[in-house]
Amino acid sequence: xxxxxxxxxxxxxxxxxxxxxxxxxxxxxxxxxxxxxxxxxxxxxxxxxxxxxxxxxxxxxxxxxxxxxxxxxxxxxxxxxxxxxxxxxxxxxxxxxxxxxxxxxxxxxxxxxxxxxxxxxxxxxxxxxxxxxxxxxxxxxxxxxxxxxxxxxxxxxxxxxxxxxxxxxxxxxxxxxxxxxxxxxxxxxxxxxxxxxxxxxxxxxxxxxxxxxxxxxxxxxxxxxxxxxxxxxxxxxxxxxxxxxxxxxxxxxxxxxxxxxxxxxxxxxxxxxxxxxxxxxxxxxxxxxxxx
Amino acid sequence: xxxxxxxxxxxxxxxxxxxxxxxxxxxxxxxxxxxxxxxxxxxxxxxxxxxxxxxxxxxxxxxxxxxxxxxxxxxxxxxxxxxxxxxxxxxxxxxxxxxxxxxxxxxxxxxxxxxxxxxxxxxxxxxxxxxxxxxxxxxxxxxxxxxxxxxxxxxxxxxxxxxxxxxxxxxxxxxxxxxxxxxxxxxxxxxxxxxxxxxxxxxxxxxxxxxxxxxxxxxxxxxxxxxxxxxxxxxxxxxxxxxxxxxxxxxxxxxxxxxxxxxxxxxxxxxxxxxxxxxxxxxxxxxxxxxxxxxxxxxxxxxxxxxxx
Numbered sequence: 001x002x003x004x005x006x007x008x009x010x011x012x013x014x015x016x017x018x019x020x021x022x023x024x025x026x027x028x029x030x031x032x033x034x035x036x037x038x039x040x041x042x043x044x045x046x047x048x049x050x051x052x053x054x055x056x057x058x059x060x061x062x063x064x065x066x067x068x069x070x071x072x073x074x075x076x077x078x079x080x081x082x083x084x085x086x087x088x089x090x091x092x093x094x095x096x097x098x099x100x101x102x103x104x105x106x107x108x109x110x111x112x113x114x115x116x117x118x119x120x121x122x123x124x125x126x127x128x129x130x131x132x133x134x135x136x137x138x139x140x141x142x143x144x145x146x147x148x149x150x151x152x153x154x155x156x157x158x159x160x161x162x163x164x165x166x167x168x169x170x171x172x173x174x175x176x177x178x179x180x181x182x183x184x185x186x187x188x189x190x191x192x193x194x195x196x197x198x199x200x201x202x203x204x205x206x207x208x209x210x211x212x213x214x215x216x217x218x219x220x221x222x223x224x225x226x227x228x229x230x231x232x233x234x235x236x237x238x239x240x241x242x243x244x245x246x247x248x249x250x251x252x253x254x255x256x257x258x259x260x261x262x263x264x265x266x267x268x269x270x271x272x273x274x275x276x277x278x279x280x281x282x283x284x285x286x287x288x289x290x291x292x
Numbered sequence: 293x294x295x296x297x298x299x300x301x302x303x304x305x306x307x308x309x310x311x312x313x314x315x316x317x318x319x320x321x322x323x324x325x326x327x328x329x330x331x332x333x334x335x336x337x338x339x340x341x342x343x344x345x346x347x348x349x350x351x352x353x354x355x356x357x358x359x360x361x362x363x364x365x366x367x368x369x370x371x372x373x374x375x376x377x378x379x380x381x382x383x384x385x386x387x388x389x390x391x392x393x394x395x396x397x398x399x400x401x402x403x404x405x406x407x408x409x410x411x412x413x414x415x416x417x418x419x420x421x422x423x424x425x426x427x428x429x430x431x432x433x434x435x436x437x438x439x440x441x442x443x444x445x446x447x448x449x450x451x452x453x454x455x456x457x458x459x460x461x462x463x464x465x466x467x468x469x470x471x472x473x474x475x476x477x478x479x480x481x482x483x484x485x486x487x488x489x490x491x492x493x494x495x496x497x498x499x500x501x502x503x504x505x506x507x508x509x510x511x512x513x514x515x516x517x518x519x520x521x522x523x524x525x526x527x528x529x530x531x532x533x534x535x536x537x538x539x540x541x542x543x544x545x546x547x548x549x550x551x552x553x554x555x556x557x558x559x560x561x562x563x564x565x566x567x568x569x570x571x572x573x574x575x576x577x578x579x580x581x582x583x584x585x586x587x588x589x590x591x592x593x594x595x596x597x598x599x600x601x
Contacts, residue, residue: 131311131313134574136533227435250544253445257445271433272433275433
């Protein structure tokens, strides 16, 4: 090892803000998925209970008995995997975005309350956050999902409950950093009420870190949904998400690898896109958040 | 130091109490009758009432909570409906297999992660550095159970170099341990890289270089010792995710550990076992974080001097 250990050279870019290429590129991928989720099921009819025994387990790029090309092959009941994935995109993205919005909202409100008012309420909320973090990974989600049973609404609820802590902590930190600033004091001196101060001074300061955490978190939510569905605790079989599709191919790994492999790649590409987006947004808005 | 120790210990006990309470709230207060959940939707009214009585569900919630806390302190989690015998006993019986898997995963992630992180840090912004950062991003973004299935497909089904499931020999632990350690590997790689780059301009490294020591010795141990401080903290935090991940990974690889028992017990509605497993994992996690916090003072003397963190 002859190379020397040197600090990262600082590259100065004057014409473009940092991360523009990454933001545009990852947003393009996300938009592509959103379009597939929105219009895919309209173009490729998917019927969750349809069975086509003549076209079972066709490998990718083959033709069905009816002469249609099945790009990603068919599954064990003869359904087009592409159509199933488009439907799955709809389910997984709906769950991901709903859970993200819900946990983001809970976290934002609790974080502002804790940071702005402080005192015993703040201690209570932060102790609650500590306690919740005693459950590692998706264990709490597994426990709640096991009690509630599999349904799309329940998955959204479960993932929102497990996701609020990060939002609350980051928001609280931002509120604490903002509320002693001179312009906030000035607003208060002019006679503004709490609600006005929060709305005009505190909330705008929370926007950037909130966006960064949201982009980084949504990938985790989508992965968690897939894991829950894999364990049979996520979406029911009648609304196949990517997780249930991957799980359904598990026993056929030796004979029909594509049923599990292709939806997994589809899922990973979307999560990579969100990861790149989150990193790029962080670099642009808030370098201090690095490592969270 | 003693005052800090006592305070930190008391806080751990508080967090554990909170975790145990959350489990109670989820299992008893969340809509849905536990007796009905255990018996299934076809049970008749008399059966449900009888089970509610034996489970103490007909008593006021606070009384139930009191009994529950006493039981938890005595490690009584009831009997397993499916396997018979003490629920916690069943979990403890399978804990060594899970521990073996978790330790193998952490060892894999730490050794490979520090290697990759160092390789990236000594040549920042080269193709190797970029390749490693793309690799970490990709493995952080793949669902772990899917990665496990792909590893099974490639190494067990296609190449036939490793066994696919069960736990009969050391070869069996390789694939599940790699799968379980992937997320952690990405984290260690990133932290090692950024840690090394951060300390690379510290004056004390100039001193080491000025003494005429080779670059290898500058990195090991001089730069590494300070660069690894964040890695140690994260090992504590991530061991929790590793333990949580065993529920999924052990199911994929049919590994006979506590995680798979929890997953199986969920599908058999064996809630005493689920409850015992979840509480045990949470307790382990709290203890590991306590130990890491205390070790932190040993690794980084600045923390010890500060006392309060």
